[in-house]
Amino acid sequence: MKHLSPSTLDDPLFWAEKGIINFQPIVNARSLRVHGLEALTRLPSESPFASIFELLDCAYARDQIHLVERILLTKAISRFSRWEMAHRVRLFCNIDNRVFDHHDSSPINIINHLKDSRLMPSNLCIEISERVPPDSDEKLARLVELYQKFNVRIAIDDFGRGYSGLETLTLVNPHYVKIDQFFTRHIDTEPRKAAIVQNVVRMAHSLGLLVVAEGVERPAEMRAVRDAGCDFVQGFLIARPTPHLADLSPSYPSVDTGRAPGHVTRRIGDLIVTPEPLRSGAPIAEAVARFRQGYDLPFIPVTDEDGFILGAVREADIRHLIFGDYSSALLRNKGIDQRVDAFAIRLPVGEISFSQEELVDAYIAAASDTGLIMAKDERYVGVLTNVALLQLASERAVAIARDQNPLTALPGNQSIQHHVAASLAAGERRTMVFFDFDNFKPFNDKYGFEAGDRALLMFAEQLARFQHNHCAFIGHIGGDDFFAALPVDAEEGMAAVADLLARFRSDVQSLYYHRDVAAGGIWSQDRFGKRRFFPLLRASAVVMPVDFASCRCDIAGILRRLSGGKAEAKRAENGIVLQSSCGQCDVDGDGAASTDWSMARNRRLADDSPPQRA
Known part of the structure; x- marks a missing residue:
């Protein structure tokens, strides 16, 4: 050239x-x-x-x-x-x-x-x-x-x-x-x-x-x-x-996604129904005949010859052809496109690889009154009806309610462990945070448990805003222990946590008498029965960045190492400590650890009890 x-x-x-x-x-x-x-x-x-x-x-x-x-x-x-x-x-x-x-x-x-x-x-x-x-x-x-x-x-x-x-x-x-x-x-x-x-x-x-x-x-x-x-x-x-x-390759399994391909769970598989779809180009009379014969779904899926989903014909849209006085004449009218394609509309589609939560979320987002057409790589598999999806939604709601903390309504231990397990399986990078209140017992002792509950609710509300602003997952471990996971690096995570702690430290003063705020704290008995001065209530945090793709630990090791920085965080002037990555964490001598944070918390409380006399 x-x-x-x-x-x-x-x-x-x-x-x-x-x-x-x-x-x-x-x-x-x-x-x-x-x-x-x-x-x-x-x-x-x-x-x-x-x-x-x-x-x-x-x-x-x-x-x-x-x-x-x-x-x-x-x-x-x-x-x-x-x-x-x-x-x-x-x-x-x-x-x-x-x-x-x-x-x-x-x-x-x-x-x-x-x-x-x-x-x-x-x-x-x-x-x-x-x-x-x-x-x-x-x-x-x-x-x-x-x-x-x-x-x-x-x-x-x-x-x-x-x-x-x-x-x-x-x-x-x-x-x-x-x-x-x-x-x-x-x-x-x-x-x-x-x-x-x-x-x-x-x-x-x-x-x-x-x-x-x-x-x-x-x-x-x-x-x-x-x-x-x-x-x-x-x-x-x-x-x-x-x-x-x-x-070019038909597939690319070598891509490091950190998660195995999705599959149909037994529960979802049991709920899928498989009505025969209409084929592209078929006469609309086929749909009319099926609805007249008592077809029990509000729509019939439409696919092309290769099984790709094109949409669906809804009974409501062709009711005039099914029950109308002039339905026979309309079906014979040469001037009307009589193919199902002319009547098919797009309906929400769910992939069979979606989790139960993803399917329910897709259904809710679609505000569908028909259900979901189910597909595998865009090819027709079946249908999840409204009734089936409502069952899944109800089961999910019950599971969430059972795990929610009764006071703050935040996700509890099971949800936290499920989130960490999912992040581990997906090989994601997360900055994880363990929150704990400092000087909470003396505050409860002087002001009563109702004031303590108000403090917990105040922190939970601030965590909810924190979740919205940073796309974080948040949870309530129990008592005055909370959890968060952020999709950001350690530096950004530390800044976000520092802002949250400063806001709580300021707002919580509204729960004290003015004289106690002016004094900077209160007098109360410690765990050993000794009267001493305690500073005002605040929250402390252990921040730990985790690269789950290279993590060597199980869920127990990750959570144990995160909560293990609690004492150091309490000693820190700003209440924050940066914990080293879980990839460096130690494993107990017997290799076993409980994944229940409430049990771990009870053991920590026991460790704080007064020493026994010989």
Whole structure:
């Protein structure tokens, strides 16, 4: 290409033909199986265009953008079709929004090329880019609807960084939302990003959409986006883009996620019902007949020929065809689209790898009056009905209530141990905190247990705000002992804890008489019956950063080491001590330890008892 003619030197069509198609895997966040490949175009080094975006801008200026996008899309489809897994996964391709404004933007040519390549339209997913806004929202919506009628999937790319993400989400009714890498980068250490992603996931799942986390580069980010509920993951951690199909794998189990793939629990499996779905293209009369025959669910799932979930036909939406006076005439009307596809709507979908808690949360977020369609890698498995989900929700509520502390209503020992166990299994990084009150007994003795309860409730309320501000897990071990785990590093964790302790130390003075506040404390008997002066009530904290991916300890060792810094924290001027990582913790001589913190606390109280005389 050294001797280019002036006419081709900056010709977008010429350089589109010379573009090199790279593929990057998109994998299931839990099973790590490939769900699809994204096609990414790279230009040769000789190209006068600095990037593919610059080429597209030039093509738009010359009214050639529709031709350039067609070249790139057909090249990607042709290359993708040669991969042995192509018919089982999806090809994700970006299309510039400005294409949708062009009069020659019909998808017919692309659909025909898919068929020529022995692929189904459902194998293709068009990514709506928000790099530049479309000139006409109406044209965009109409063309997207046309693609969807052919069963092509739609995704919103770079969600959160474009011109009008929520507006586009409403306008095009996509199948996927791809969260921009800005929000996934360092999500494991930036609570605000984690909170945003969690809320986007809840919103998407409530609308029956799937979520792809883009730009994941580190195992900690992978664990964080998976825990936030993202369905699929894409990024350098999985694989870098490659032009060589032979470099691609059907799955990527070597990715260090720290957690085994999810599976259906026996309880959830027992509750799933499996009504036969309707197939895409089937006449709506099939749905009408089933409802007339006493079908006992409010909807019938709809799938394509490969079992991918397209939506569902609800009885309420076709009631006029089932019971109406003119139902027979309507079913014979040639002017009405009689396929089930025309009546199918998107309903919330739950993956079978979801935990009981995740399924209940998805159901609650969706505010569904129908239940959840259950899927495995987006293929139909069955249905969890409203009744089944209410049973799961009730069982979870009972379990939570049993474990809650009766005074503060915070999670108790079982929930704390479950959280630590989950973090250990997931290999996450957490900064863990053990809180304990200083001078609590003399305060109780002088002011009474009601005042002591008010102090505990005051701290619990401040912990609740602490939880909200730092995306923390909090719990009440018992008595005046509390627990927290934060998704931040030790330095940020220490600063957050110091602020919490200072606020409590100030607020708790409202529970004392003015004269005691002025004196800086009270006189009372110690544990040995000796009268002495005690400073005002405060909380102290042991802060311990833990990298669960390299931790050598069991749950007991982790919790024991955390609470072991209590005495040092009480002696510290600010009430905080930084404990060394649990990777360095000691193991008892017999290797055994209780995982019940209340038992450990009772042993500590016994250690504080008066010495016995000989």
